[in-house]
Amino acid sequence: MAINRSDVLTSAIGVLDRSGLPDLTMRRVAADLGVAPGALYWHIPNKQSLLAGIADTILADPSLAAAASKSRMRWDRQLTGYAHALRSVLRKHRDGAEVVSASLASQLGTSNLQSQIAEIAVSAGAGAADANAVALALTHFVVGFTFEEQTREAMTLAGAAAGELDRTATDRAFAGGVDLIVDGLRARVAAPA
Incomplete structure (x- = not known):
């Protein structure tokens, strides 16, 4: 069976969604595709590149x-x-925030994530340094918040956490954190130079 990079990534996301990041291995993705593990390395050199x-x-x-x-x-x-x-995008995939966090840490992908946020900040009148700071802060807040949220949900399902996650309180806390970052940029842009 001939496969391509897109096939590998589609299969890997399927494995991730079904089994979670701890069970996402090159061997499991290869089995999902019905190929030998070595066939994947023509398209993806290692697990960090896969992530x-x-x-x-x-x-x-x-x-x-x-x-x-x-x-x-x-x-x-x-x-x-x-x-x-x-x-919402991160929550669509099991351990989605953890995968994006690992990719940000390895600097192998997701480069457009922070640049998209920075562009919005520039449209508010922020200088390059402030736009980059907002992009970094918002990225880390959203990814980190969602990572913790998904971890808590997984722990609850495994019986390792007491009680269910209070969705309303979690949504409110998330919105409050985002508002603080936006308010900070608003104050910075409004301040006289």
């Missing part, structure tokens, strides 16, 4: 691109919408 490819595929979600597109929406609403869209 980066998965992260880039996850972040290519059309809803995230739509949230980042230049629109007539005010920058603060656009930035808030982007943060919420990013959280």
Whole structure:
């Protein structure tokens, strides 16, 4: 069976969604595709590259691109919408935030994530340094918050955490954190130079 990079990434995301990151191995992806593990290495050199490819595929979600597109929406609403869209995209996939976090740490992928946020900040009137700081802060907040949220849900399912996650309180806490970052940028842009 002939496979390509897209086949490998599609299969890997399927394995991730079914089994989670701890059980995502090159061997398991190969078995899912019905090929020998060595066949994958023609398309993906190692597991870190696989995780980066998965992260880039996850972040290519059309809803995230739509949230980042230049629109007539005010920058603060656009930035808030982007943060919420990013959280939703990460939550669509089991351990999605952890995969994106690993990819950010390895710097093998997801480079457009922070640049999209920075572009929104620039449209608010932020200078390059402030735009990059907001992009970094918002990225780490959303990915970290969602990572913790997904970890807690997995622990609850495994019986390792007491009680269910309070979805309403979690959503409120997330929105509050995003608002603080947006308010910080608003204050910085409004301050006299």
